[in-house]
Amino acid sequence: MNKLKLILFDVNETLLDLSPMEQRMNQAFENENAFKLWFYLMLQYAWVENSIGTYSNLGEVGKATMSMLNKQLGKSVTEQKQQELLRMIRSLKPHPDVKPALAQLKEAGFRLVSFTNSAQQVAEEQMRNAGLDEYLEEIMSVDLVQKYKPAPETYLKAINHLNASPEETLFIAAHGWDVAGAANAGLQTGFIDRPGQALYPLAPTPTYQGKTLLELASQLTTL
Amino acid sequence: MNKLKLILFDVNETLLDLSPMEQRMNQAFENENAFKLWFYLMLQYAWVENSIGTYSNLGEVGKATMSMLNKQLGKSVTEQKQQELLRMIRSLKPHPDVKPALAQLKEAGFRLVSFTNSAQQVAEEQMRNAGLDEYLEEIMSVDLVQKYKPAPETYLKAINHLNASPEETLFIAAHGWDVAGAANAGLQTGFIDRPGQALYPLAPTPTYQGKTLLELASQLTTL
Numbered sequence: 001m002n003k004l005k006l007i008l009f010d011v012n013e014t015l016l017d018l019s020p021m022e023q024r025m026n027q028a029f030e031n032e033n034a035f036k037l038w039f040y041l042m043l044q045y046a047w048v049e050n051s052i053g054t055y056s057n058l059g060e061v062g063k064a065t066m067s068m069l070n071k072q073l074g075k076s077v078t079e080q081k082q083q084e085l086l087r088m089i090r091s092l093k094p095h096p097d098v099k100p101a102l103a104q105l106k107e108a109g110f111r112l113v114s115f116t117n118s119a120q121q122v123a124e125e126q127m128r129n130a131g132l133d134e135y136l137e138e139i140m141s142v143d144l145v146q147k148y149k150p151a152p153e154t155y156l157k158a159i160n161h162l163n164a165s166p167e168e169t170l171f172i173a174a175h176g177w178d179v180a181g182a183a184n185a186g187l188q189t190g191f192i193d194r195p196g197q198a199l200y201p202l203a204p205t206p207t208y209q210g211k212t213l214l215e216l217a218s219q220l221t222t223l
Numbered sequence: 224m225n226k227l228k229l230i231l232f233d234v235n236e237t238l239l240d241l242s243p244m245e246q247r248m249n250q251a252f253e254n255e256n257a258f259k260l261w262f263y264l265m266l267q268y269a270w271v272e273n274s275i276g277t278y279s280n281l282g283e284v285g286k287a288t289m290s291m292l293n294k295q296l297g298k299s300v301t302e303q304k305q306q307e308l309l310r311m312i313r314s315l316k317p318h319p320d321v322k323p324a325l326a327q328l329k330e331a332g333f334r335l336v337s338f339t340n341s342a343q344q345v346a347e348e349q350m351r352n353a354g355l356d357e358y359l360e361e362i363m364s365v366d367l368v369q370k371y372k373p374a375p376e377t378y379l380k381a382i383n384h385l386n387a388s389p390e391e392t393l394f395i396a397a398h399g400w401d402v403a404g405a406a407n408a409g410l411q412t413g414f415i416d417r418p419g420q421a422l423y424p425l426a427p428t429p430t431y432q433g434k435t436l437l438e439l440a441s442q443l444t445t446l
Binding site for chain 2: 031032033036037040041043044045047048050051052053054056060061064067068071072073074148150151152176177180181184195196197198199200201202
């Protein structure tokens with residue numbers, strides 16, 4: 001009955017471990033929540049762009065919001081240091097559960113594709129540096145649509161590009177907003193409940209949930 | 224040449240001082256950035272709703288995101304305490320510069336209207352409790368449009384309801400995203416550079432800027 005063929009994965013925090021970047025950024029801004037505040041602010045302004053119908057890629061939004069955070073926290077982290085912190089997003093390691101889970105899912109015959117709000121070039125660099133490219137049929141970015149997830153057209157255009165249908169596609173993320181968006185677009189959804197993450201209480205419950213991608217992979221390969 | 228007739232004001236942080244709520248929330252969550260993180264998260268999810276085409280009012284989004292923050296920070300602030308903190312938004316005092324500035328602008332003949340992302344009923348309670356209702360021709364909320372600022376239709380519908388045009392309207396806020404949205408909708412804009420606030424570097428420069436509403440009022444009454 002459940003004819004899942006394609007699995008789309010969010011990247012930042014879902015596949016990749018952002019904690020080294022978090023530590024360095026919290027140190028640089030001398031605030032234990034600096035990274036969280038910046039990441040929240042970057043998402044805010046990505047969605048401000050969605051709301052007003054403009055598009056600057058996530059690297060540009062990330063840079064702009066880091067300089068805003070600098071002012072908002074009353075800090076004076078240099079632009080050079082900010083650039084150095086931003087560059088860290090290109091060379092993150094995957095969470096330990098990710099490679100074995102992708103191997104298991106690929107072995108089980110699923111088509112695997114990454115789909116991120118990061119810019120296309122950054123996304124490719126991220127997957128290559130993390131050694132995840134070999135598991136993936138394609139590395140996709142919202143650059144394709146010039147609009148950020150969770151807008152429905154982002155997921156639908158990616159699926160269309162891959163010649164699949166929403167019903168046969170599962171979208172997996174560690175962010176409440178991303179599973180809410182995918183569900184809204186008619187996809188099946190999986191939530192990885194990584195530390196510091198939470199589902200949006202006003203969105204539908206995801207189809208699958210687990211603490212790690214391995215837990216989700218086990219549920220999916222025993223369907 | 225500059226035929227300004229109508230001034231729209233954002234409410235939270237622009238007219239009203241949120242610092243008592245910030246202090247109480249930071250205490251309750253034992254984190255000096257708890258309020259900032261929550262406010263950012265509330266805005267994020269308001270714009271997630273914009274992106275996917277749904278609408279829950281800001282009270283509902285605020286409640287949902289406070290429970291998310293509780294989980295994300297690994298805290299166990301009770302639901303009763305969360306409700307108590309949320310209720311504080313209804314009885315905030317205006318910043319000290321606000322009443323004299325509104326009086327000056329009203330005296331100069333401008334039509335003054337508040338326009339907030341808060342729900343209509345909350346907005347009315349906020350203005351009444353702050354003693355600002357007497358300066359305002361109308362108290363407006365995005366409930367009218369069922370979509371959050373900075374989507375262009377929010378500003379345009381408010382202006383249309385007030386029988387004004389974007390060109391004769393000035394929108395004033397202490398948030399970068401709000402002045403970016405108003406400028407995008409074709410309004411003139413004013414930014415109040417309150418502590419902890421910053422303009423979005425990728426948006427156009429506002430028409431007017433000042434540290435307080437009194438500074439902006441002086442610029443406007445000497446036009």
